[in-house]
Structures are given as structure tokens and as C-alpha cells.
Amino acid sequence: RIREDGKDSTPEHPYLYETDVEISLLGGSCKSPVDNFWNGSSAVYILQKATHNGGSDSMEESRTEDAVYASEVLPKESPGALALSVGRAKQLISLYTMVQNPNMTCLGTSDPVVLPPLWARCDGSDPQHTCWIGAEPLRAADKATGLNIYMVSCDGPTADKTRFANLEELKMEHKIRHHSSVVTTKGFARYELIAAAAMEETMAESGSSISVEITWSGVEKILETPPLISAATLNVALESGDPRSPVFYLYRELQFLLALAEGLKMGVTEWPEPSESESALKLVQEFLTDLKKKLDGDCAFGNKNETEKIKCDTAAVDSCIKSMFGERGDLDFTEQLWCRMKGVSSYQELIDCFTLVIKSLQRAEIQPWIHQGSSSFLSQLIQQSYHGKLEDVSLSDITPIQMLLEIGLEKMKKDYVSFFIGKSRIPLLFQDYFISTSVDLQEQVHRVQKLHHMLEIMVSCTGLLQFRHENLFPLTQICMKYYKENPLNEKHVFQLPIRAALVKKFYQNDNPEVWKVEISSGHGQKEVKTTWQISASAPVEHCTSNNSGFLLDSTVNGSSEERLYFITTTQCSQVHFT
Numbered sequence: 001r002i003r004e005d006g007k008d009s010t011p012e013h014p015y016l017y018e019t020d021v022e023i024s025l026l027g028g029s030c031k032s033p034v035d036n037f038w039n040g041s042s043a044v045y046i047l048q049k050a051t052h053n054g055g056s057d058s059m060e061e062s063r064t065e066d067a068v069y070a071s072e073v074l075p076k077e078s079p080g081a082l083a084l085s086v087g088r089a090k091q092l093i094s095l096y097t098m099v100q101n102p103n104m105t106c107l108g109t110s111d112p113v114v115l116p117p118l119w120a121r122c123d124g125s126d127p128q129h130t131c132w133i134g135a136e137p138l139r140a141a142d143k144a145t146g147l148n149i150y151m152v153s154c155d156g157p158t159a160d161k162t163r164f165a166n167l168e169e170l171k172m173e174h175k176i177r178h179h180s181s182v183v184t185t186k187g188f189a190r191y192e193l194i195a196a197a198a199m200e201e202t203m204a205e206s207g208s209s210i211s212v213e214i215t216w217s218g219v220e221k222i223l224e225t226p227p228l229i230s231a232a233t234l235n236v237a238l239e240s241g242d243p244r245s246p247v248f249y250l251y252r253e254l255q256f257l258l259a260l261a262e263g264l265k266m267g268v269t270e271w272p273e274p275s276e277s278e279s280a281l282k283l284v285q286e287f288l289t290d291l292k293k294k295l296d297g298d299c300a301f302g303n304k305n306e307t308e309k310i311k312c313d314t315a316a317v318d319s320c321i322k323s324m325f326g327e328r329g330d331l332d333f334t335e336q337l338w339c340r341m342k343g344v345s346s347y348q349e350l351i352d353c354f355t356l357v358i359k360s361l362q363r364a365e366i367q368p369w370i371h372q373g374s375s376s377f378l379s380q381l382i383q384q385s386y387h388g389k390l391e392d393v394s395l396s397d398i399t400p401i402q403m404l405l406e407i408g409l410e411k412m413k414k415d416y417v418s419f420f421i422g423k424s425r426i427p428l429l430f431q432d433y434f435i436s437t438s439v440d441l442q443e444q445v446h447r448v449q450k451l452h453h454m455l456e457i458m459v460s461c462t463g464l465l466q467f468r469h470e471n472l473f474p475l476t477q478i479c480m481k482y483y484k485e486n487p488l489n490e491k492h493v494f495q496l497p498i499r500a501a502l503v504k505k506f507y508q509n510d511n512p513e514v515w516k517v518e519i520s521s522g523h524g525q526k527e528v529k530t531t532w533q534i535s536a537s538a539p540v541e542h543c544t545s546n547n548s549g550f551l552l553d554s555t556v557n558g559s560s561e562e563r564l565y566f567i568t569t570t571q572c573s574q575v576h577f578t
Contacts, residue, residue, distance in 0.1 A: 002045070003115060010043070021084065021092065022050045025116070034119050034132060036539040037152055037531065037570045047092055047120040048082040082121055089120035089133045093149070096135050100144040101577045114144045128153045131540045138525045138574070145525075146576040154540050157564035164567070165532050167222050171519055174530045177573070180521035185219040188516040189226050191507040193465065207491070208238045210464065212507065214500050219517045223534075225508055228501040236475070237493045240456045247459055253412060254452050256342050260405040261445040264398055274345040283340035284353045291366040328418050333368030334378055335411040341404060351395045354403060358393055361385040371414070375437055376406035402441070409444055416451040419458075420476065433484050450483040453490055465503060511563045513537070528572045534565035
């Protein structure tokens with residue numbers, strides 16, 4: 001019944017079976033609680049203890065109809081309270097096996113269908129500390145020919161390496177259990193590179209993460225360091241806005257740009273707190289005064305000294321990053337005006353600033369230079385002033401906010417293009433989407449947000465991992481392809497295939513977050529696996545501990561410290577129906 005209900009869409013709520021078991025059907029795109037030790041990609045049933053009690057009518061129905069819609073979505077109990085006894089889980093797996101067996105004609109299922117895999121959450125009450133039992137059908141055409149039965153046990157956390165398995169013993173146990181003469185081994189390890197690069201805790205707490213996952217064949221011993229020739233994948237999930245980021249000053253500019261866009265959309269703008277130094281109005285007055293003094297027949301301005309004077313706050317830019325990304329030296333009039341007006345603290349001050357600029361243009365007191373192709377309303381007024389004809393401007397309603405938003409957008413787009421094309425040598429072709437003016441201002445701002453997130457990723461990989469162009473280029477392409485098709489998502493994990501040797505200095509002397517060996521034999525549907533892994537965090541949510549991942553001696557940050565690890569073993573056996 002659950003399978004039928006889930007044909008069009010995954011059921012949002014669990015179902016009740018025999019008053020004590022809750023069944024959920026998770027779709028292939030949903031995060032599954034068994035992902036840490038099972039790599040199936042299809043829909044899956046999750047069985048656990050029911051989360052409500054009582055003798056309601058629906059409970060009575062469940063005794064006769066076997067499964068009904070459960071009223072509660074999310075349990076209030078802790079995950080540990082959801083686990084079934086190992087005996088009950090085995091009983092349910094047995095029933096599932098019978099239903100899948102086409103030879104069980106006594107069940108009255110004339111045309112049995114192959115159901116999704118089933119996993120039962122267990123309480124670990126047996127000597128093996130079993131925490132999950134799973135069953136996965138083996139298929140031939142549209143029929144089930146057998147099942148893979150999985151037993152997952154979890155122990156720890158511990159730092160006692162004498163409790164770790166011996167690889168040769170694991171291989172021998174596998175050979176005996178499955179009557180195999182030949183086995184193959186495959187290793188997997190994941191290292192957190194942000195921690196290895198000595199980043200402070202605040203960044204880790206922000207949700208940012210840079211890790212590398214390494215796989216290799218021919219494992220020789222437990223906890224061996226992955227060979228340098230191993231295949232590796234860099235995983236980058238980065239949240240913008242870290243105050244220690246070399247481009248934090250750009251992030252602050254972007255936040256003001258977002259506030260203007262929100263004000264334009266909602267009609268209410270949140271202005272920054274007044275600056276403790278000079279006000280935006282005073283900065284604009286001084287700027288215009290300087291331009292008037294420089295009007296001596298040379299309309300071009302913005303020499304190196306002037307540009308240096310109005311640079312945004314780049315004091316925090318690291319020397320290695322500064323050489324790659326610093327304030328541009330070709331800021332035109334509107335861009336320099338933005339740098340002074342981004343500190344405007346009220347709507348009235350905004351009007352006063354633009355009033356000064358427009359009067360200076362009307363009186364021909366200034367002849368500012370602007371970039372070719374600049375399309376903001378203020379740029380159009382400046383072009384009109386070249387010919388001595390300036391249209392009347394009403395600085396009311398949303399007009400001044402939109403004027404400031406436009407010049408800020410143009411300035412920031414050029415900032416990002418300067419990095420991605422000028423510094424990273426990324427082709428212009430893919431930039432068209434991100435700098436297009438054919439969409440409305442709100443969408444343009446959204447795309448600039450995407451550019452900033454990509455920039456934060458590039459800068460972090462350059463500063464932390466010392467990536468060069470040949471590594472930044474494919475990562476940038478991956479990010480841009482994602483963002484041309486998806487909205488801004490700073491939780492998304494960008495993945496870049498790399499050589500393990502590229503990040504060797506970050507993992508060779510470091511403790512892994514996860515280390516796993518997979519022992520396998522057989523081929524195709526007859527392949528069976530035994531997996532042994534350690535992990536710094538609990539792989540099973542209902543078997544967690546408060547001290548997971550802690551170091552025995554946490555007073556010093558050094559590689560000699562021993563980490564606490566959870567030990568997880570997954571064993572597979574097969575049941576054949578024919």
C-alpha cells in the first residue's frame with residue numbers, strides 16, 4: 001500500500017504497522033539515515049518504533065488492515081527511543097523476505113512486485129550491538145531472485161587501537177563466511193582540510209567545510225595512509241561572510257546592495273548605522289570639490305593616487321591573495337561615488353548626495369569620466385551633461401534608491417569580472433549569464449550574490465590549499481555550471497576531482513574523519529561485501545555519544561593526539577529464492 005501511495009510522490013508522513021512499528025518511504029533524493037554505510041540510490045523503507053501510544057480507532061484499524069496513515073510526522077522522542085529490539089527487527093525482515101519470495105504461493109500474492117529495500121532501526125541490545133538490519137532485493141527482470149541481508153553493528157567511541165580490527169582476520173572471516181578463495185579490498189578515507197589548514201573554530205561553526213575523500217584499491221593494513229596516486233574528490237561547502245576572509249570588504253558592500261534591493265522591492269530600506277568617521281554626504285562634497293579643482297582641460301581623472309585614496313577597506317587582504325584580488329585601479333566616476341555613498345545612513349542623506357551631484361552636472365562644474373557601456377541612469381545623465389543638455393530629475397519615491405542600486409551593481413559586477421577573467425583567466429563566455437542587464441534589477445542582484453559565493457570559494461582554495469590556476473579553473477567551471485541552473489545555495493557541496501598528491505601535506509600527517517575498508521568477493525548480483533570503518537562522528541544517529549570526535553588530550557592542537565572513533569562493521573549475506 002505504501003508503495004502504491006508513493007508512486008506519484010513520496011509520502012510525507014509515516015504509516016503505522018501492528019501498533020508498534022512505523023514505516024516511512026524515503027525517495028531517492030531524500031537524505032537517508034543509512035547513507036553512511038549503504039550506497040543504494042533507490043527509494044527505501046525505514047522501519048522504527050512507533051512514536052505515539054493509545055487505543056484510538058485508528059489503532060484498532062491497524063490491527064485489521066496492517067498499515068494505516070500515522071498522524072504524527074516528527075517524533076518528539078530522541079532517535080534512541082525509536083529503535084526496535086533486534087528480535088523484532090529480524091521478525092520484520094523475515095516477513096519482508098517471505099513477501100518478496102515468488103515461491104510463497106500460500107500468501108496469495110499471484111503477481112508479487114519487487115519492493116524497495118527495507119531497513120529496520122535496532123537498539124543494539126544483542127552482543128554484536130546491531131544498530132541496523134537491512135534487506136535489498138536481487139532482481140532478474142521484474143522478479144526478485146533473492147535478497148542481500150545486511151547487519152550493521154556499531155561500537156565506541158574509543159581511542160584504544162587494540163579494539164581495531166586486523167585486516168587479515170577480516171579477510172579470512174569473509175572468505176569463510178562466503179566460501180570465497182579470492183577477495184579484493186578497497187579503501188576510503190575522508191579528511192577535513194579546513195581543520196588541517198589550522199583554521200579557527202569560528203569558521204568550522206559557520207557551516208563551512210573543505211574536505212577531501214580518497215579512494216584506492218589494494219589496502220594493506222588498517223588505517224593506512226592513502227597512496228599519493230589515489231583518486232580523490234575535493235568537497236567544498238562555504239558560507240560567505242567570515243570576517244577573516246580576504247574579501248570580507250566585498251561581502252559588506254554586497255550586504256548594502258542587498259539592503260537597497262530589498263528596500264526597492266518592499267518599500268522599506270534598512271540603512272546602515274551612521275559612520276563614526278566622515279558621513280557619506282561629507283565624502284561626496286569633498287569628492288566633488290576635488291573634481292572641480294581638477295577641471296583644467298583634462299577630463300580624465302582617477303589617477304593612481306586618487307584611486308588609492310578611495311579604495312575600499314582592503315587592510316585585511318592577505319599578501320598572497322592581494323596579488324590576485326585587490327581593488328581595481330580603473331574606477332570611474334560612478335564607481336568612486338558608490339565607494340563614498342555605500343555608507344549613506346538615511347533616505348534624506350541619499351537625496352542630499354545625489355542633489356549635489358546633479359547640480360554639479362547641471363552647472364558643468366565637473367566633467368566626469370565613465371566606463372564605456374555603462375547603462376545606469378546616473379551614467380545617462382553624465383552622458384547628457386557632455387552635450388550641455390540634462391533632463392530634469394525628480395529625486396523622490398524610489399528613484400534615488402534605484403539610482404544608487406544601479407551604480408553599485410555595475411561597480412560590483414566589474415569587480416567580480418576583474419577577478420574571474422583578469423586574475424583567474426576564466427573565459428568571458430560563461431560570464432554573460434552573471435553580468436546580463438537584460439533581466440530585472442532583483443535578478444541581477446541575485447546573480448551577483450552567486451558571483452560572490454564563487455569568489456569566496458576560489459579565495460579560500462587559493463589561500464588555504466595554495467591552489468593554482470589549473471585547479472581553480474575547473475572548480476570555477478563547476479560552480480558556474482551549477483549556478484547557471486540553480487538558485488543561490490551556500491549549503492551546496494561543490495565537488496572537484498583532484499589528485500591526492502595535490503593535498504598530501506594536509507592529510508598525510510593528519511587523522512581521518514572517516515577511514516573505511518571494503519572487502520568483497522563474487523561478481524554482479526553474487527557480489528558480497530564486508531565493510532569495516534572508523535568515524536569521528538557517530539554514523540548511527542540513535543547510537544550517539546556526547547564525546548564523539550573529542551581528543552584524549554584537547555589542550556594542544558597537534559597530530560600526535562589520539563582521536564575517539566566509532567567502529568562500524570557491515571556484513572552482508574545472501575538469500576536466494578531459486
